Amino acid sequence: MASINKVEMLSEDKFQYFKDICSIYKAIENGEDTDEIKKKVTDLFGKFEEFRQKLKSVAAIDRKIDDLNAELDSSNHMMKERRKVLKEALEVFRSFTTEL
Numbered sequence: 001m002a003s004i005n006k007v008e009m010l011s012e013d014k015f016q017y018f019k020d021i022c023s024i025y026k027a028i029e030n031g032e033d034t035d036e037i038k039k040k041v042t043d044l045f046g047k048f049e050e051f052r053q054k055l056k057s058v059a060a061i062d063r064k065i066d067d068l069n070a071e072l073d074s075s076n077h078m079m080k081e082r083r084k085v086l087k088e089a090l091e092v093f094r095s096f097t098t099e100l
Contacts, residue, residue, distance in 0.1 A: 013051060020044045 024040050 017047065
């Protein structure tokens with residue numbers, strides 16, 4: 001029962017790969033034509049390559065998000081420093097004007 005739950009938790013793509021691998025295994029067990037088995041294996045590797053490209057795209061997006069977050073953090077830090085300097089300048093100005 002636990003293995004069924006694990007299979008159910010797999011994404012649709014991964015479950016389809018699992019089914020394709022089972023199909024290839026059955027074809028080998030049943031002694032099907034080797035050319036047909038080779039075609040199934042080639043198709044499966046093509047699907048794996050497509051999935052790998054998707055993962056690379058997701059990784060690239062994640063890196064871009066990380067870069068933007070770092071830029072935002074840097075910008076926030078600069079804004080805090082500017083506020084601090086402006087606050088100090090305002091205090092100096094106030095003390096100067098009260099002396100006049």
